[in-house]
Amino acid sequence: MTQIARRMLSAKAEQFTESVIREMTRLALKHNAVNLSQGFPDFAAPEEIKEAARQAISDDINQYAITWGAKPLRDAIVEKFERTQGIRVDPEREITICCGSTEAMMSAMMAIINPGDEIVVFEPFYENYGPDAILSGATPRFVKMRPPENENSFWSYDEKELAAAFGPHTKAIILNTPNNPTGKVFTRAELEFIRDLCMRWNAFCITDEIYEHILYDGAEHISMARIDGMRERTIVINGMSKTYSVTGWRVGWAIASPEATNSIRKVHDFLTVGAAAPLQAAGAVALRLPDSYYTQLAEKYRAKRDLMMGILANAGFKCIKPRGAYYIMTDISGFGAKDDVTFVRELIEDIGVAAVPGSSFYNDPAGLGSQQVRFAFCKVDQTLHAAAERLSRLKPR
Ligand SMILES: Cc1ncc(COP(=O)(O)O)c(C=O)c1O
Numbered sequence: 240m241t242q243i244a245r246r247m248l249s250a251k252a253e254q255f256t257e258s259v260i261r262e263m264t265r266l267a268l269k270h271n272a273v274n275l276s277q278g279f280p281d282f283a284a285p286e287e288i289k290e291a292a293r294q295a296i297s298d299d300i301n302q303y304a305i306t307w308g309a310k311p312l313r314d315a316i317v318e319k320f321e322r323t324q325g326i327r328v329d330p331e332r333e334i335t336i337c338c339g340s341t342e343a344m345m346s347a348m349m350a351i352i353n354p355g356d357e358i359v360v361f362e363p364f365y366e367n368y369g370p371d372a373i374l375s376g377a378t379p380r381f382v383k384m385r386p387p388e389n390e391n392s393f394w395s396y397d398e399k400e401l402a403a404a405f406g407p408h409t410k411a412i413i414l415n416t417p418n419n420p421t422g423k424v425f426t427r428a429e430l431e432f433i434r435d436l437c438m439r440w441n442a443f444c445i446t447d448e449i450y451e452h453i454l455y456d457g458a459e460h461i462s463m464a465r466i467d468g469m470r471e472r473t474i475v476i477n478g479m480s481k482t483y484s485v486t487g488w489r490v491g492w493a494i495a496s497p498e499a500t501n502s503i504r505k506v507h508d509f510l511t512v513g514a515a516a517p518l519q520a521a522g523a524v525a526l527r528l529p530d531s532y533y534t535q536l537a538e539k540y541r542a543k544r545d546l547m548m549g550i551l552a553n554a555g556f557k558c559i560k561p562r563g564a565y566y567i568m569t570d571i572s573g574f575g576a577k578d579d580v581t582f583v584r585e586l587i588e589d590i591g592v593a594a595v596p597g598s599s600f601y602n603d604p605a606g607l608g609s610q611q612v613r614f615a616f617c618k619v620d621q622t623l624h625a626a627a628e629r630l631s632r633l634k635p636r
Pocket of ligand 1: 278338339340341342365415419447449477478479480486489490491
């Protein structure tokens with residue numbers, strides 16, 4: 240690239256690379272690898288909601304919806320949030336429908352961040368939060384989560400380290416529960432500890448709850464908005480992608496106080512105007528599916544998790560059992576690989592299975608992540624068995 244061209248580009252965009260996860264998907268396609276990298280299901284979405292989308296297009300719901308979201312979907316979100324979390328929000332003043340939870344997160348950050356503001360982020364973290372911070376102008380303060388020491392413990396953080404990450408410049412903490420990539424589900428006690436810090440430093444909690452229904456072993460999803468004192472200062476980010484297996488639809492939302500929503504709606508309007516109108520109409524149908532749909536979804540993923548844990552253990556990976564979401568973080572130290580990126584490239588090219596290098600979830604690529612790899616198991620059993628067959632060729636040291 241010439242000097243002139245470089246000077247003409249955004250310094251912000253220069254600070255991050257393209258998504259490693261989505262790059263792995265492209266590499267997987269190139270090498271015809273079984274793709275366990277990006278978190279999208281390879282099975283069909285529920286018939287009722289596909290029919291609802293077709294019907295919406297036939298009914299000519301084909302023009303812009305109201306910028307902050309079609310009323311039927313906002314009403315359905317209100318009903319579902321009350322049913323699942325016991326909180327009633329105002330569809331007129333507290334919900335913004337966006338193009339996926341990705342846009343909801345970006346709009347929320349841009350709506351609250353000012354120059355000099357800091358955000359607290361648990362590490363490892365879903366990789367989007369890094370660029371989200373850069374683009375919105377926030378300085379991230381990372382707090383390490385430590386992998387469990389034995390089968391009975393879980394990913395944890397040091398309360399003192401978390402407390403030390405907050406300060407007068409903290410604008411928000413980004414929470415993701417159930418968590419990608421660790422599978423951690425934050426407990427009420429942990430949420431209350433975070434609540435105390437948010438209150439002390441007058442900070443928001445932006446909580447990404449996109450895996451709320453993918454829970455195992457009796458884990459309960461508690462929204463931060465439900466914790467005493469947090470209703471006003473919580474921005475809930477959620478979407479249809481994972482719960483209804485429609486990652487390509489790009490429908491998500493932010494639930495926030497009227498003041499924050501007012502700001503989020505303005506950012507959202509000028510970023511994207513609105514999410515696809517017919518798919519919002521289908522979303523209103525999806526969010527009213529009976530409770531049995533969510534129970535079956537969790538049970539389906541529980542069986543896949545157990546299958547995948549066995550497959551990876553047989554292939555020589557040390558696995559950390561997730562309590563939520565649909566990923567397994569593994570420790571690859573038994574393979575004697577140079578680092579996670581080299582390991583994954585060889586895994587794709589030589590073995591034919593794609594995964595995500597652990598370092599893409601960490602700020603410092605040379606740290607813990609360099610010996611970790613994440614596998615997604617949101618795939619039909621046939622795909623998982625095909626991966627098993629290929630992984631059996633791997634040779635741990
Ligand atoms: C934690 C988390 N948040 C958000 C997203 C993206 O969600 P959406 O498809 O609604 O933009 C993902 C996708 O993998 C994710 O893992």
